[in-house]
Amino acid sequence: MKLLLIEDNVSMHTALQRTLSRRGMDVTVCADGRLALARWQSFMPEVVVLDLTLPGLDGLQVLQQARAAGLATPVLILTARGTVGDRIVGLNSGADDYLPKPFDLDELEARIRALARRSAVRDDLRDEPRAVTQVLGNLRYEKHTGAIYLCDEVLDLAPRELALLQALMGKPGHAVSKEQLFELVFPGEAEVHYEAIEVVVYRLRKRLLNTGVSLITLRGLGYLLKATP
Secondary structure, three states, X not given: OEEEEEOOOHHHXXXXXXXXXXXOOEXXXXXXXXXXXXXXXXXXXXXXXXXXXXXXXXXXXXXXXXXXOOOOOOEEEXXXXXXHHHHHHHHHOOOOEEEEOOOOHHHHHHHHHHHHHHHHHHHHHHOOOOOOEEEEOOEEEEOOOOEEEEOOXXXXXXXXXXXXXXXXXXXXXXXXXXXXXXXXXXXXXXXXXXXHHHHHHHHHHHHOOOOOEEEEEEOOOEEEEEEOO
16 A cells, blocks of 8 residues: 655654554655645555644645645544544545544554545446446436436435445446445444444435335345336
């Protein structure tokens, strides 16, 4: 796994680079916020671990510039700023996860690998050769905005139901495993029981009544969407 560590504390990034490299990661370090975006674009990591307090350019500014440049790499913010307000600001700026200092190395590794898995799932479900607009029954999925329409009205769904439907609309007629769906519907929520995905499936199935689309369970394979007559 290619990991970009943006951290200016020498003792911290030296220890993390050594430890994570021993655990099978290809770690590149950047210690200056002004150089971070260029390093990010050239290295193209699978996950970025980003400190907020950096020389030259604040970590949040680096993140905002990266997202504006179209870089969708999963980002784990690693910082001493541990208040709820700081976490909200970081997540709203485009971060995928947040781990305050001090932290446990095993937890850091687990969070990094979880972000990499979710990114791989998204890539697998993206199905780029297909059209940007996916139509099934009376539903229309606009992939560039993430919106799903029932006829010409936006389908009003809870966030987890929407995430589930987006994943399934990306591969209509093909089964998507429960494991893949769980990673997308409950990202980073280690405390959530695996069976919780079945509750979301149940709720979405009810919402799809009279849409011309059915949510089908394939035992041992996962779930799929199919148009109904």
